[in-house]
Amino acid sequence: MNIKRVLVTGGTGFIGSETVIKLIENGYEAVIVDNLSNSKKSVLGRIEKITGVLPTFYQADVADEKALREVFEKEKFEAVIHFAGLKAVGESVEKPIMYYQNNLGSSLTLIKLMKEFNVRNIVFSSSATVYGVPERVPLVETDPVTHATNPYGETKVMIEHILMDTCVAWKELNVALLRYFNPIGAHPSGLLGEDPNGIPNNLMPYICQVAVGKRDHLRVWGNNYPTPDGTGIRDYIHVLDLADGHVATLRKLEEDPGLVIYNLGTGKGTSVLEMVAAFEKATGVKIPYTIEPPRAGDVASNFAATDKAEKELHWKAKYDVVDACRDAYNFQSKNPNGIE
Numbered sequence: 001m002n003i004k005r006v007l008v009t010g011g012t013g014f015i016g017s018e019t020v021i022k023l024i025e026n027g028y029e030a031v032i033v034d035n036l037s038n039s040k041k042s043v044l045g046r047i048e049k050i051t052g053v054l055p056t057f058y059q060a061d062v063a064d065e066k067a068l069r070e071v072f073e074k075e076k077f078e079a080v081i082h083f084a085g086l087k088a089v090g091e092s093v094e095k096p097i098m099y100y101q102n103n104l105g106s107s108l109t110l111i112k113l114m115k116e117f118n119v120r121n122i123v124f125s126s127s128a129t130v131y132g133v134p135e136r137v138p139l140v141e142t143d144p145v146t147h148a149t150n151p152y153g154e155t156k157v158m159i160e161h162i163l164m165d166t167c168v169a170w171k172e173l174n175v176a177l178l179r180y181f182n183p184i185g186a187h188p189s190g191l192l193g194e195d196p197n198g199i200p201n202n203l204m205p206y207i208c209q210v211a212v213g214k215r216d217h218l219r220v221w222g223n224n225y226p227t228p229d230g231t232g233i234r235d236y237i238h239v240l241d242l243a244d245g246h247v248a249t250l251r252k253l254e255e256d257p258g259l260v261i262y263n264l265g266t267g268k269g270t271s272v273l274e275m276v277a278a279f280e281k282a283t284g285v286k287i288p289y290t291i292e293p294p295r296a297g298d299v300a301s302n303f304a305a306t307d308k309a310e311k312e313l314h315w316k317a318k319y320d321v322v323d324a325c326r327d328a329y330n331f332q333s334k335n336p337n338g339i340e
Contacts, residue, residue: 003078003121003254005029007071009062009110010083011055012039014194015125015183015239017047019081021192022243024051028250031075033068034084035061038197040339046191062106065113072117079121079253081246082110085155088201089129089297092152103155104162111166114173121253123176123246126160128235128263128302129153130179137269138235138305141179141261150297167259174257176249181235181265181304183242185324186331193331194239195338203275204236204324208332211285218287220272222294227301231272235265235303238319238327248315265304266317275321282325 006023010016011032017039020030024047032044032055041059048054056075060067062084085103086092092099107124114122130145130153148154163175184204186193200206209215223230245264252260270278276287310316 005077007031007077007080009033012043016083017043018239018243019246022247024053026247031056033058065109072113081123083125089150096151099151107159120172121174126177126179127156128181130157140305174253175259177261179263183239184236185238186327190330190334212336218289219292220289223291225300229273233269233271233301238324241317248313262309263304267306269303278321279325282322283329
């Protein structure tokens with residue numbers, strides 16, 4: 001099947017917007033559906049500034065069947081990349097019902113309409129959290145996925161199972177489950193980057209806000225983990241590499257693969273304090289920090305084996321954490337109050 005047009009749910013978000021840019025740069029057309037709960041409509045103009053193309057956009061909640069049906073009726077596309085969803089680990093522990101209702105509801109509505117309109121390709125934005133507490137690292141795609149450590153992760157596990165079960169019932173459906181590790185960085189133009197509402201839940205935007213004076217210091221959650229410096233280790237991947245991975249996955253879907261699962265990461269773990277050092281190296285800006293108690297639902301170490309993606313997708317991360325720190329700081333410096 002030749003994929004030309006792609007529906008991108010959550011396409012004005014951090015990863016979604018970068019993926020839309022990569023789609024356009026690789027000759028695809030993108031149709032974005034986003035309710036703008038954690039992004040801004042002005043992202044569309046920035047995508048146009050970078051690519052010369054203004055994507056088709058619908059402001060709608062993916063869980064709203066009536067609104068989403070109108071998109072399916074008006075637009076023609078051969079594939080879906082499904083980013084839309086709530087994604088803060090801490091918030092999911094505090095508000096589990098909201099996370100299950102939103103993330104499962106939107107996915108079920110989307111899959112139902114895909115079947116009705118015979119759209120047979122979906123790339124799902126999953127997460128390394130599906131592996132739960134790792135028995136060993138690096139994690140590989142065949143490691144058990146049974147119980148995540150927080151409700152956000154559990155929604156990813158459940159959606160993966162829903163898509164797997166749908167593949168059994170709907171033989172023509174092609175599904176790619178992409179288990180991301182920790183996306184960081186920004187577009188090198190400084191026009192797009194991670195722009196969270198309120199206090200950042202992720203490490204890199206928090207460091208960036210400290211660097212530009214929006215926050216006094218970084219709060220490091222725990223320093224007694226069984227890691228070399230006691231702080232949590234994660235696999236931080238530049239968002240441009242992650243976006244490239246989605247384009248590579250679409251090409252794989254065009255080969256009609258059925259169900260495929262890939263880790264998208266760098267294959268290397270970086271601790272919180274190593275990330276602080278990388279940021280200081282990339283920018284010359286000192287980042288003060290305090291040590292706080294560990295957060296519920298966090299694991300000590302989590303990073304990926306990426307051999308399968310390298311072999312089957314011909315994809316490999318090109319950027320390191322210093323590159324990502326430089327680009328993230330460039331975005332934050334040019335947009336001290338985020339995207340306006």
